[in-house]
Amino acid sequence: MFIDLLRMRRSIRQFQDKAVEQEKIDILVEAALRAPSSRSLNSWEFIIVTDSDKLVDLAKAKPHGGSFIQNAPLAIVVCADPSQCDVWIEDCSIASFILHLTATDLGLGSCWVQIRKREHNLEMSAEEYIRKSLNLPDNMVVEAIIAIGYGKEEKSGHPASFLLYRKVHKEKFG
Ligand SMILES: Cc1cc2nc3c(=O)[nH]c(=O)nc-3n(C[C@H](O)[C@H](O)[C@H](O)COP(=O)(O)O)c2cc1C
Numbered sequence: 001m002f003i004d005l006l007r008m009r010r011s012i013r014q015f016q017d018k019a020v021e022q023e024k025i026d027i028l029v030e031a032a033l034r035a036p037s038s039r040s041l042n043s044w045e046f047i048i049v050t051d052s053d054k055l056v057d058l059a060k061a062k063p064h065g066g067s068f069i070q071n072a073p074l075a076i077v078v079c080a081d082p083s084q085c086d087v088w089i090e091d092c093s094i095a096s097f098i099l100h101l102t103a104t105d106l107g108l109g110s111c112w113v114q115i116r117k118r119e120h121n122l123e124m125s126a127e128e129y130i131r132k133s134l135n136l137p138d139n140m141v142v143e144a145i146i147a148i149g150y151g152k153e154e155k156s157g158h159p160a161s162f163l164l165y166r167k168v169h170k171e172k173f174g
Contacts, residue, residue, distance in 0.1 A: 005105055006101075006157075008156075009104045010155040010157060011100075011110070011112070012109025012110060012155065013068040013109075014153040015068070015109065015152055016149065018149070019073045020050075020073050020149060024106050024108065025048065025074065027102065028099055028106070029048065031099065032044075032095050032098060032102075034098070035098045037085070038085055038087045038090060039085070041084055042091070043084040043092075044078060044143075045078075045079050045080060045140065046076055046077070046078060047077040047079065047136075048074070049074070049075045049077060050073060054133065054134070055070055055075055058075055058133065060129070061129050061145070062120055062126040063120075066126075066147075068147060069147045071149075072147040072148060072149045073149045073150075074149055075146065076146045076148065077134065078099070079092070079141060079143060080143065082139075088143075093143065096112055096144045096146055103148045108148050109148070109152075109153070110148040111147050112145075113145040113146070113147055116143050116144070130142050
């Protein structure tokens with residue numbers, strides 16, 4: 001059942017030194033392209049990165065929360081052209097999460113690395129840094145990077161006691 005996948009899903013930030021097979025990359029790409037999008041405008045674009053130098057570059061996009069990309073064998077950069085759709089953030093977020101869940105289903109670990117609204121340093125945004133690293137055209141904006149690989153850390157799914165049922169309301173708030 002799909003809920004079983006959700007019950008075991010965790011963010012994985014430590015990866016084995018082992019490539020992700022092309023068949024699994026193909027499935028990840030298919031999954032991303034099957035993401036629903038507002039008005040079917042498919043505003044996203046995906047950049048598949050396996051080159052180790054580029055992964056090291058991406059790991060430096062922001063000072064915190066992304067350095068583990070350098071140890072991942074695969075990163076998928078999720079970006080969009082905002083002129084194509086006013087709700088590109090939603091489109092990209094759905095695709096990013098589908099990548100995260102598909103990776104889990106394939107026995108891979110993965111973690112979302114937030115890029116939108118994050119800084120590289122005082123002078124440059126993380127997005128601008130990635131634009132330069134990956135040769136993105138000026139009209140592209142970056143939502144996130146999904147770092148993917150065979151996990152080197154074991155994490156249990158969150159127990160039911162972790163769930164914030166108090167945030168669920170019946171009929172009206174409160
Ligand atoms: C929108 C979003 C942005 C995130 N950004 C980062 C990030 O930049 N770096 C990181 O290490 N984890 C990031 N995460 C992963 C969260 O830290 C993680 O989902 C949360 O701590 C819960 O842990 P779990 O996924 O193992 O349940 C992000 C998750 C989401 C949904």
